[in-house]
Amino acid sequence: MLTLKVITENTDEVVRKLARKGFDAKEVIGKIIELDKIRKSTQAELDANLAETNAISKSVGALMKEGKKAEAEEAKSKVASIKEKSKELDAKMSDAIEKINSLLYTIPNMPYDDVPDGKTAEDNVVVKMGNEIPQLGEDALPHWEIAKKYNLIDFELGVKISGAGFPVYIGKGARLQRALINFFLDEARNAGYTEIMPPTVVNQASGFGTGQLPDKEGQMYHCEVDDLYLIPTAEVPVTNIYRDVILDEKDLPIKNCAYTQCFRREAGSYGKDVRGLNRLHEFSKIEIVRIDTPEHSKESHKEMLAHVESLVKKLELPYRILHLCGGDMSFTAATCYDFEVYSAAQKRWLEVSSVSNFDTYQANRLKCRYKGADKKTQLCHTLNGSAMALPRIVAALLENNQTEKGVRVPKVLVPYMGCEYID
RNA sequence: GGAGAGAUGUCAGAGUGGUCGAAUGAGCCGGUCUUGAAAACCGGUGUACUCGUAAGGGUACCGGGGGUUCGAAUCCCUCUCUCUCCGCCA
Numbered sequence: 001m002l003t004l005k006v007i008t009e010n011t012d013e014v015v016r017k018l019a020r021k022g023f024d025a026k027e028v029i030g031k032i033i034e035l036d037k038i039r040k041s042t043q044a045e046l047d048a049n050l051a052e053t054n055a056i057s058k059s060v061g062a063l064m065k066e067g068k069k070a071e072a073e074e075a076k077s078k079v080a081s082i083k084e085k086s087k088e089l090d091a092k093m094s095d096a097i098e099k100i101n102s103l104l105y106t107i108p109n110m111p112y113d114d115v116p117d118g119k120t121a122e123d124n125v126v127v128k129m130g131n132e133i134p135q136l137g138e139d140a141l142p143h144w145e146i147a148k149k150y151n152l153i154d155f156e157l158g159v160k161i162s163g164a165g166f167p168v169y170i171g172k173g174a175r176l177q178r179a180l181i182n183f184f185l186d187e188a189r190n191a192g193y194t195e196i197m198p199p200t201v202v203n204q205a206s207g208f209g210t211g212q213l214p215d216k217e218g219q220m221y222h223c224e225v226d227d228l229y230l231i232p233t234a235e236v237p238v239t240n241i242y243r244d245v246i247l248d249e250k251d252l253p254i255k256n257c258a259y260t261q262c263f264r265r266e267a268g269s270y271g272k273d274v275r276g277l278n279r280l281h282e283f284s285k286i287e288i289v290r291i292d293t294p295e296h297s298k299e300s301h302k303e304m305l306a307h308v309e310s311l312v313k314k315l316e317l318p319y320r321i322l323h324l325c326g327g328d329m330s331f332t333a334a335t336c337y338d339f340e341v342y343s344a345a346q347k348r349w350l351e352v353s354s355v356s357n358f359d360t361y362q363a364n365r366l367k368c369r370y371k372g373a374d375k376k377t378q379l380c381h382t383l384n385g386s387a388m389a390l391p392r393i394v395a396a397l398l399e400n401n402q403t404e405k406g407v408r409v410p411k412v413l414v415p416y417m418g419c420e421y422i423d
Numbered sequence: 424g425g426a427g428a429g430a431u432g433u434c435a436g437a438g439u440g441g442u443c444g445a446a447u448g449a450g451c452c453g454g455u456c457u458u459g460a461a462a463a464c465c466g467g468u469g470u471a472c473u474c475g476u477a478a479g480g481g482u483a484c485c486g487g488g489g490g491u492u493c494g495a496a497u498c499c500c501u502c503u504c505u506c507u508c509c510g511c512c513a
Contacts, residue, residue: 043473047482054482057494061441064493076493083493246470377470 001104001364003379008033017110020326022119025107032103039096046089049082056082105214108331109361115335118325124338128321130313133342134400140345143398144276146407147173150423152398155276165266165274165281172422176397177284179416180390181259184286184311188387191307193257193288198237200260201228206240209366211332221263230263234287235384239366242291246377247370253292253300257387260285277391278350284390290383291368294360297381301335301357304385308339308353311388314412317396318342320349334359341392345399350392355385398422 007014007029018025056075063072116125147153152173158166169177189195207213207229212220221230231237238258247254262285266274273279288307292300305321312319322338329336333356340349360379363369368380401408406423414420 040473043482047473050483051481053493057492058441060493064441072493079493 001101001361002107002109003360003364004032004036004100004104007104007107008036014110018108020111020115020117021108021329022327023108028103028106032100035096035100035103039093039100042089042093042096046086046093049086049089053079053082053086109334109359111326111329111333112335112357112359115329116323116325119327120325121328123325124322124328125325126320127323127337128309129319130309131316131318133318134344136344136399136402140399141402142276142345143343143395146398146402147276150406152176152422153277163281165279167277167280172417172419175417176394176413176422177390179413180393181284181286183413183416184387185257185259187311187314188257188286188288188307191255191303193255196234196238196241196256196258198234198241198258198260200231200237200263202231202236202240203228206236206243209240209243210236210362211365212236215331218267219265221265231260232264233262233285233386234258234260235289238287238289239291239362239368239382239384242368242380242382243366245368247291247368247380249293249370249372252370252380253290253296256289258287258289260287262389277395278346280391286387288385288387291363292381292383293370293372294378294381297357297359297383300381301355301383304355304383304387305337308355308385308387312339312341312352314410315393315397316410316412317393317400318344324354330354330356332356332358332361334361339388341396343392343396343399345402346395350396352392352396353386353388355383357381357383 002014011029011033015025015029056079060072060075063069063075116123118124141149144153144155147155150172151170154168154170155164157168158164161168185195201223204213204227207220212229212232220232223229237260238256241256242254261282263282264280266279266281269279288304290297290300290304309319309321319339319341322340324333324336324338336354336356338351339353339355340351342348343350359381362382363379366382368382369377370380371377397410398407401410403421406421409417409420409422
């Protein structure tokens with residue numbers, strides 16, 4: 001969430017920037033400022049009351065020691081009325097703070113100035129394209145047909161044992177999963193990321209820390225008995241490592257990567273979007289996460305983009321990079337680039353990665369701070385990106401590389417697959 | 424699942440009703456000493472809110488929440504978590 005400080009001190013700027021995200025902040029910020037004034041004055045009054053209570057309590061102790069019982073009793077009686085007032089003030093202040101926070105949660109992050117204007121996905125800007133789109137014949141098969149032809153993925157079997165959106169990978173289909181996971185992790189490690197293997201279920205505090213809760217409660221699987229959530233992305237456990245942590249500036253940037261299974265309820269999705277591997281309830285993803293200083297985070301973001309680009313390049317997949325416009329960006333991002341690969345039989349672009357900088361928005365929720373050489377404690381910047389999500393990569397690989405001999409394995413994956421063709 | 428023990432600052436660890444934001448030790452930072460280093464010695468070393476130009480004040484925080492009391496790290500209730508033993512088990 002945005003900090004109270006930035007909202008109260010730069011109100012006009014905040015309103016202007018949020019407008020680019022299609023969010024009218026004027027009213028809610030007005031309310032927040034009002035509530036904050038109440039909070040401040042209430043706190044001043046409460047603090048004074050408590051100070052008086054403390055002073056009297058101290059004097060009672062002293063009087064008792066001196067044996068001045070009557071005076072001690074008198075002091076005691078004085079406290080009663082002050083205490084009652086304190087209780088009242090305390091309630092008033094908690095109420096104000098609670099209201100302020102619940103309003104703060106409704107405000108999205110401010111987009112950076114270089115984020116393109118726009119309202120919908122139509123307005124996203126293609127900043128780069130790479131690798132040739134293959135020309136397939138009329139008889140080209142979509143990936144779900146290929147998966148069936150070579151017995152790589154059994155969607156019906158998944159329905160039997162779990163439900164729709166939980167495919168079963170078989171034989172070379174399963175091996176391809178493992179090959180991609182290893183490839184992505186090796187690439188990340190070579191780029192200086194520390195490999196993390198986190199839990200795939202998290203508690204409420206973690207879901208809250210990265211912003212999945214309370215807003216997107218319905219998107220996560222919830223184990224009610226234990227009140228734990230299945231993670232929708234490794235971002236949740238890996239970023240929460242740094243919840244309530246004060247880092248040392250010399251340890252920044254922190255660069256972590258993690259492979260996990262990801263679980264998404266995807267309530268409300270339907271049609272061609274959920275066909276085959278296009279949208280699943282469970283899938284494998286390698287995530288890269290960075291924690292950085294405000295001064296260096298833009299540079300970090302660039303490095304992450306270059307890393308993800310190198311992956312699609314090596315996999316020989318036609319790709320394009322989109323700079324998301326203000327209106328299409330996620331609630332929490334300050335700037336975000338999407339990577340899409342072309343799935344030649346479906347004839348459509350599939351999103352395989354988004355790489356975001358959250359500025360201090362997430363760190364403020366997480367209370368993730370660092371201490372610099374100047375001994376000052378301030379909020380970190382957090383960034384993350386997929387590097388990458390498997391299913392759509394697999395979809396594009398199967399479709400784009402289909403030949404009469406089988407599906408050609410990209411050179412870079414051959415050592416991981418142990419074969420040149422999937423047949 | 425059963426029984427017991429515990430949760431204190433960066434860490435270890437004291438504190439069982441008043442001057443405790445918290446002993447002591449370690450670590451870390453600064454200094455003295457030293458050719459340099461080590462040792463020794465001296466000083467400093469939490470977070471948040473708030474008042475103040477500043478110096479410096481005030482308030483809160485000893486796992487979370489509530490209660491008793493003039494006053495709670497300390498007493499009571501409750502929740503959570505951790506550890507040990509037993510059982511079960513990949």
